[in-house]
Amino acid sequence: MARPDKAAAVAELKESFTSAGAAVLTEYRGLSVSELKELRRSLGEDATYAVTKNTLTQIAAKEAGIEGLDEQLTGPTAIAFIRGDIATVAKGMREFAKANPLLVIKGGVMDGRVLDADSVKKLADLEPREVLLAKLAGAMKGSLQQAVYLFAAPLSQAARAMGALQAKAGEDPSIIGGAGSAPAADQKPDTAEAEASAPAATDEAAATDAAPAAEAPEDAADAASNE
Secondary structure, three states: OOHHHHHHHHHHHHHHHHHOOEEEEEEOOOOOHHHHHHHHHHHHHHEEEEEEOHHHHHHHHHHOOOOOOHHHOOOOEEEEEEOOOHHHHHHHHHHHHHHOOOOEEEEEEEOOEEEEHHHHHHHOOOOOHHHHHHHHHHHHHHHHHHHHHHHHHHHHHHHHHHHHHHHHHHHOHHHHOOOOOOHHHHHHHHHHHHHHHHHHHHHHHHHHHHHHHHHHHHHHHHHHHHO
16 A cells, blocks of 8 residues: 555544544454445444554554554454444444354444453443433433422422411511501591690680780770870
8 A cells, every 4th residue: 555545544544533432343354245245234324334454543543542452453354433323333233243253343442442342242232322312311301300399499488488477467567567557547546636736726826816906905995094
């Protein structure tokens, strides 16, 4: 392979390691062309499966920041780069390997970490992505409902307490310092006292005004006698 071709192959493998959710390394020695086609078809659109050169894969993996993959890069190697549901692809490969023992799962990579063969096979035991998302959504919904209850409970208790206080204040206004009392009824005695004192003041003023008028005839008599 020419140097430019090698560089392009390494770049393509590096991009595959970086963008894939996981990668499964396999040995395909002994599988026929038709069996490899069947394997690719079984993976569907969730993964791509391609034969790779070990030396180029080592370089690409290191450039992608993946260390410790060299031990799995021995013998003929084909890699399944998974971009869909990891559990579904791992399960499909495991089932294919059971029916076709010539397909050997060497190991894999997920989130930049190298997995051994047993760890890759355990990925097949995970629940499908849709099921996990449904469970996550259910857990989040339950948490939100719990949070709403925790926030709403004190408010409802406070509302009930305020309602009880308001009802009690209507019966006995003194419990909240006279709030809710009827001021008109309390002010009636003061108004009556003011009205009772008002006539007395009026009589005094009338008496004062009448006094000069009573003295007027005496002055008139004195004036007549002086004449």
